[in-house]
Amino acid sequence: MPAQATAQAQAAPSVPPGWEAVIGLEIHVELATESKIYCGCSTRFGAPPNTQVCPVCLGLPGSLPVLNEKAVEYAVRAGLALHCRIAPYAKFDRKNYFYPDLPKAYQISQYDLPLCRDGYLEVEVGGRTRRVGIIRVHLEEETGKLVHSTATIAGSRYSLVDYNRSGVPLIEIVTQPDLRTPEEARLFLEELRSVMQYLGVSDVKMEEGSLRCDANISLRRPGETRLGTKTEVKNINSLRAVERALRYEAYRQAAVLEDGGRIVQETRGWDEASGTTIPMRSKETVQDYRYFPEPDIPPLALDEAYVERVRQSLPELPAARRRRLMEQWQLPAYDAWVICQHPALAGFFEQAASRWKDGKTVSNWVMGEVLRILGASGEEPGVLAGRPEWVEHLVEVLRLVSAGRISANVGKEVLEESFKSGRAPEEIVRARGLEQVGDEAQLLAWVRQAIEANPDAVASYRAGKAQAAGFLVGQVMKLSKGKANPKTVGELMRRELGEPGTSSS
Amino acid sequence: MADPSSLVFASIRELAGLLRRGEVTARELAEAHLRQIERVDPSVGAYLTVVADRALAQAGAADEQLRRLRQEPRSQTASSPSGLQSSAGGPELLLGIPWACKDVLCTAGVRTTCGSKMLEQFVPPYSATAVRRLDERGAVMLGKVNMDEFAMGSSTENSALGVTRNPWDLSRVPGGSSGGSAAAVAAGEAVFSLGSDTGGSVRLPAAYCGVVGLKPTYGSVSRYGLIAFASSLDQVGPLARTVEDAALVYEAIAGHDPLDSTSAPRPPEPVLRTLEEGVKGLRLGLSPDYFGEGLDGEVREAVMGAVRRLEREGAQIVEVRIPHLAYALPVYYIIAPSEASSNLARYDGVRYGLRVPGDDIVQQFSKTRREGFGPEVKRRIMLGTYALSAGYYEAFYLKAQKVRTLIRRDFEAAFARVDALITPVAPTVAFRMGEKVEDPLQMYLTDIYTLSVNLAGLPGVSVPCGFSSQGLPIGLQVIGPAFGEPQILRVARAVEETSGVRGARPRVAVGDAR
């Protein structure tokens, strides 16, 4: 039953009929700098707790922050890629609040003069381009991480804090409430993740928390211009969850409103296990962060030349690359979209395609086999960047297949093995004797063996079921362990069986 | 070996000469000071922590280095008048010199309390840059000295950990918040000390205790390791018995520090070179804004007497105005508490220092802070929290910052016309203990002549210029433009020279301690 209910929910429109959703996202992206934002400590993920800390990121008395220039550069890169204006004069502010994971009891963030503002990112939704406004991109620091003895801090007998993460640089990206459906929100986030990957400013892994997303959602009737009361959904920890959480919240809000109820402005947490959102805390008492200018960090004055230098260093971004690949290699939009999601995948494709003229064939293999092999071994497309020899392997396999020396199926097997072992496909084919058999005598022997062993199939072929021939050819392939040339086998098979019977049954 | 009582009142240059010539060892010097501390500190109460073993170890290392220096072939045989090799530059003279550190500066392995119960047991894993620079020069730290809690106060009566008395009159306050730093130097318990000055906290106790106190230009001495009170106002500065000693220590601790983003990216100001040049040809400003109501007659007379002597030495006296000076006090008491409320929020009992357990985390925070902070600190946290709150920010903090800019411009305009300004340090001489503790506003008025210097980020020095009829020291303040340390120290040196107060010692320190 639950499975059926889920299937129904999946099939239903992502926004309840008769309503329009208004969605805005707040996205935190951890920057992939070597050292933290205000000190020299390492940002490496996964180190034993509290081994990457110093007086500064622990907020010890007397310690002072020194801004990491690389973090500023990364934030500017991100801002430029999101078509933002880069502030010539930005400052840092203190956001004051008490929490055990916040060692200084304030976070050095940016309030009224963020580094970047007024940008946009375009997303393809159902073949249309949607422009989503970016209100601001600002730079701030990560807090520590709490580990409670029970589920929440309130019920815990004790809580442990790991400050390794404290001071890792973050950018916060705030969108306009321009998104209209949960699907759009997911697509936007996918596109944003791609952009960050292309820029090389973050590894954007939601599972490791280097990409996090909070979403605001409200409903209104189509045609309404006023905004409804919104809720904020937190703890969304995967791309799929973004869509699921917002879909759940849209249906929940619609049910409340259709019952004549009112939406309470509140923060709700996404619970992956139950697939629902649950109230976290009331937003009725707004926290007063008592922002004021950070006196320990002088304001940042970025001159035009600096911003221009960063702009010149921007790589081609996913949208542009998609357009180029479609044109250059005559790829369908879908192929271009899949291939351009990750810069390493697109790079891999382009290197292979440039050695193999026929882009579509390469794209089929990259989308099919290359991604399958990566997925099976649990690797990210990023590893492709460090494997130039894999390009050679793919091209060699394509050459072997197109020359008819191996079948496409054998080619897939050879490709996987060459990726894993590092041996050249040619070598694998030779060592394992995978070369296609074109010798007519041998093929004919197999064909006859198949005909003999499958009288039923032969009968139905003769009765007019042409597809029975396919089955028989398959049997030959089996007998040859995939080495038979299927085209020749087909011809031989027809020759042996004669034309299929024309009498219809 | 030299006479111990003269050892504890000698200047750095004199002591450096004795050390280089081998007439005294750094160890003997440290021991003489430790004995002086043992003798007078029970009545003065300057020290919170004495680190005798550490001091003797540092002194031993200094002796080793001095021995090597003496064995070096003398490439330059000419000796300076003080008997030093001419190659020895200013800061090098600190090798083996005993000093006292205000307990607001972090010292690796030595507890750093900030005068608060909150940090009573806090032992930092690192040293402040200023401390590290003195360590590198081979200076010998004797211990950590008392202060108003978190440097908030003008009398050192706000310390949660002990009482410090003025060596010139044990019934009076030493001034604050660097009261321990000033009293230790005045009583011969250290050759020099470091203090911190947020609104006058080096200059005021220097004036009350009859020593020299320098508040350098904001950004010229690193704040790294200085436990923050108000970050945009705090500055580390030396206290010493002579202007030259203060200048020497300043040269040793000043200069860019990559660990402090607000530290000026320029080489330290050389001040010793020009110290003896006198005031001839200097234009010195006097502003009526500093000599109005509330200024004690004897203080006025002492300051004006010094000014007349400077004029006789060839300085030109010019009248200037600081029209917005009257707003400095209210502006200061918005900005300083605002920054303090944020800087002191980290004392929550989670990571270090005092922790008072509660039923939940919020209760633990509030119980820790209720028990850990004294009344003055709480008062300022409340003031600052209020001033930064939504709805009040524009009316208070933002407006105060605007007035702060006006005050800074007043000074800029004045320094377009004069090389330095001369003012009193405080309206009166040291007051009696307990006299103002019940009246915070009265206490705040004590800093009325000093805090505008912090608001404008300027250098100021307090130098003794006379005594009151009751025998209490009176200080004079010289204020300069940003990075004007060379000229204000030059002026202070001339005041010291012409006032004839140099060498006066409080009875408690030389005679029998009561």
Ligand SMILES: [Zn+2]
């Ligand atoms: Zn660190």
